[in-house]
Amino acid sequence: MEKKVSVIIPAYNEEKRIEATIRGLIEPDMEVIGEIIVVDDGSKDQTREKVLRVQSDYVFCISLPQNCGKGAALRKGLEVAKFPIIAFLDGDLGYTSKEVIKLIEPVYYDEADVTIAAFPTPSIKGGFGIVKKVSQKGVKLLTGKSVQNPICGQRVFNKTVLSNIEIPDGFGVEIGMMIDILNQNLRVREIPVLMNHRETKRDISGFIHRGKELIDIVRILAKKYYKHKTIVDRW
Numbered sequence: 577m578e579k580k581v582s583v584i585i586p587a588y589n590e591e592k593r594i595e596a597t598i599r600g601l602i603e604p605d606m607e608v609i610g611e612i613i614v615v616d617d618g619s620k621d622q623t624r625e626k627v628l629r630v631q632s633d634y635v636f637c638i639s640l641p642q643n644c645g646k647g648a649a650l651r652k653g654l655e656v657a658k659f660p661i662i663a664f665l666d667g668d669l670g671y672t673s674k675e676v677i678k679l680i681e682p683v684y685y686d687e688a689d690v691t692i693a694a695f696p697t698p699s700i701k702g703g704f705g706i707v708k709k710v711s712q713k714g715v716k717l718l719t720g721k722s723v724q725n726p727i728c729g730q731r732v733f734n735k736t737v738l739s740n741i742e743i744p745d746g747f748g749v750e751i752g753m754m755i756d757i758l759n760q761n762l763r764v765r766e767i768p769v770l771m772n773h774r775e776t777k778r779d780i781s782g783f784i785h786r787g788k789e790l791i792d793i794v795r796i797l798a799k800k801y802y803k804h805k806t807i808v809d810r811w
Contacts (some may be wrong), residue, residue, distance in 0.1 A: 582661070587627075650749065663767065664733075690733050695728065
């Protein structure tokens with residue numbers, strides 16, 4: 577099999593940035609990318625139409641009939657991905673999506689099994705860091721290892737890694753995967769990138785979003801904790 581990359585982009589109501597996100601991935605110096613699979617997760621806007629505006633033989637759009645969540649969208653993309661390296665990207669990166677090449681190279685050259693993007697400091701203040709701190713402490717508790725941003729959605733993997741990794745539903749998808757990855761002693765690298773995406777603000781909608789995210793993350797941490805505890809008790 578040709579050593580190229582399948583990029584999977586779950587997208588829900590991303591009409592404003594999805595086209596730019598894709599175009600950042602089809603520039604001439606991105607030949608290592610063999611296909612871009614956008615999974616339109618039941619969007620109510622023009623997300624699908626924006627994807628189809630990109631005239632490329634290796635950009636594909638899968639439309640789910642209803643919003644199923646990020647985990648389900650990622651799993652759907654994996655069902656059709658055909659290359660040995662997998663990249664997960666969010667749909668709101670715009671042209672900064674081209675920075676994914678920095679995540680691809682260590683996996684491509686077998687210097688890492690998994691790479692995760694380390695974003696620059698946000699340009700605006702969002703929440704109070706509670707979601708990130710809970711995630712960091714939860715990962716440390718359950719794996720004994722520290723990760724700067726275990727909930728970052730920009731990641732690249734050897735496809736074989738994903739066969740032993742659970743991809744849960746809800747906002748806890750990234751941290752659930754992160755715990756499984758670290759507990760398998762895989763080579764994980766966090767790579768600084770100049771990516772940016774839509775940032776939630778300190779307003780009502782922002783706090784609601786982060787509240788839902790926190791609930792899902794705590795739910796996943798609890799599930800992983802009790803699973804780990806059960807295995808230890810058996811021993």
